[in-house]
Amino acid sequence: MNFFTALLAQMPDAVAKGLIWGLMALGVYITYKILDFPDLTVDGSLCTGGAVAAVMIVSGIPAPIALVGALIAGGVTGAVTGVLHTKMGIPGILAGILTQLALYSINLRIMGNRSNVSVSVDQFPLMASIRYPEQTCLIALLFCVGIVAVLCWFFGTELGSAVRATGSNPNMARAQGINTNGTKMVALILSNALVGLSGGLFAQYQSASDVNMGRGAIVIGLAAVIIGQVLFSRVRSFGGQLTGVVVGAIVYYIVIALVIRMGLNTNDMKLISALVVAIFLAVPYWKANWAVKNRRRSVSAGVQPRDPAWNRRSNHA
Numbered sequence: 001m002n003f004f005t006a007l008l009a010q011m012p013d014a015v016a017k018g019l020i021w022g023l024m025a026l027g028v029y030i031t032y033k034i035l036d037f038p039d040l041t042v043d044g045s046l047c048t049g050g051a052v053a054a055v056m057i058v059s060g061i062p063a064p065i066a067l068v069g070a071l072i073a074g075g076v077t078g079a080v081t082g083v084l085h086t087k088m089g090i091p092g093i094l095a096g097i098l099t100q101l102a103l104y105s106i107n108l109r110i111m112g113n114r115s116n117v118s119v120s121v122d123q124f125p126l127m128a129s130i131r132y133p134e135q136t137c138l139i140a141l142l143f144c145v146g147i148v149a150v151l152c153w154f155f156g157t158e159l160g161s162a163v164r165a166t167g168s169n170p171n172m173a174r175a176q177g178i179n180t181n182g183t184k185m186v187a188l189i190l191s192n193a194l195v196g197l198s199g200g201l202f203a204q205y206q207s208a209s210d211v212n213m214g215r216g217a218i219v220i221g222l223a224a225v226i227i228g229q230v231l232f233s234r235v236r237s238f239g240g241q242l243t244g245v246v247v248g249a250i251v252y253y254i255v256i257a258l259v260i261r262m263g264l265n266t267n268d269m270k271l272i273s274a275l276v277v278a279i280f281l282a283v284p285y286w287k288a289n290w291a292v293k294n295r296r297r298s299v300s301a302g303v304q305p306r307d308p309a310w311n312r313r314s315n316h317a
Contacts, residue, residue, distance in 0.1 A: 012133035014257040018250030019140035020128070020202050021220055025228075025249045026147060026242060027074075027194035028221030034155070035167040035187040040096035042195050042221060044103030045077040046214035049196030050203030051110040054117040057204070063127045067200045074196015077103060078188035085188075086181035107211050116210040119203065128205040136205055143201070147194065148242045154190075155238060163187050195221075219273050224249035226280040233284075252276065 024046060031039040049070035056066035077099060084095035111117045121129040128136040154160045165173040166183040173180050195217070203209040228248030232240055259272055 010257045010261065012137060013130065014253040015250055016133040016136040016140060016205065018253040019137060019144055019246065020198055020205060022144050022224065022246035022249035023147060024195045024198035024217060025221045025224035025245045026151065027191040028218065029225050029245045030187055030191040032222065032225055034164055035184065037184065038093045039081060039188060039191065040093060040218055041077055041081045041099045041192055042218045043214045044100035045074045045192040045195045046199040046217045047107045047211060048077055048103055049074045049199030050209035050213055051107045053200030054119050054203045054209035055110055057119045057124050058117060063125060063204060067197060070200025071193050071197045075189045075193035078192030079185065082185040082188040086184055104211065111209065116208050118208045120207050126204040128201050130205055130207065140201065144246050148239060151242055152239045159186065216270060216273065219277060220252065223252045223273065223277045223280065226277060227251050230280055230283050
């Protein structure tokens, strides 16, 4: 009984982290799913947002304005990756790695050549704090709802539709007169701006910005996206898919809380994270294989499958 009581006590913290990192996962969703761009800038831009927010708060700037600074700083990092890719011809994955590498030194400079900057809730009026996870849940939820609404609106506009077309089929998008380099820049800036915002909020939540706080962030972002896809596989609306990403981040942190409560070594968290991502990545593949096997059994038994597309595929085979 103590196990479940302790686990329940951890839920506010897990949900708060899930909602904060859900903002980052929304940014990953833009590049990974919509733009089809393997952006590894995330590990650096999350820390950049946290560093900028922490330094601004320590300098006496109110926390909400510091979050705006984190949002802008994250967007700038995305623009750098975009320039490396579109103007210098560097492949997307290498452009992200180069930006991430450079950001380590830049983040240290932002924090005054210190590895961390403390922002205690006792000294500053923060918008999020690990001491008040319930309040943080409410604030982070409002951010998530607002951003999902803005993204639904944006990707319904002409520019947003151009970004989606670029990710879907860049050659066809260019044939339609879309400046694909421009749309890639827009998507990368928007994505990393959300990552920077998440970093600024997370730095407040953990009362410090650390130069290594973004390490492994891309894994968590991908985990949230994949988990959301699996859980919301039947949801076709764009807003529903974005909501699934946020829910996926919450589920991820609940799973992590469960794993920690089971007594596993916290040094194995990266390994556990990788296993969680691998399992959820495999679920769609397993489901597709299971469906194909079931259909083949139905055909062997003389039962006509309901899916006409299967009939066409079987005839061609």
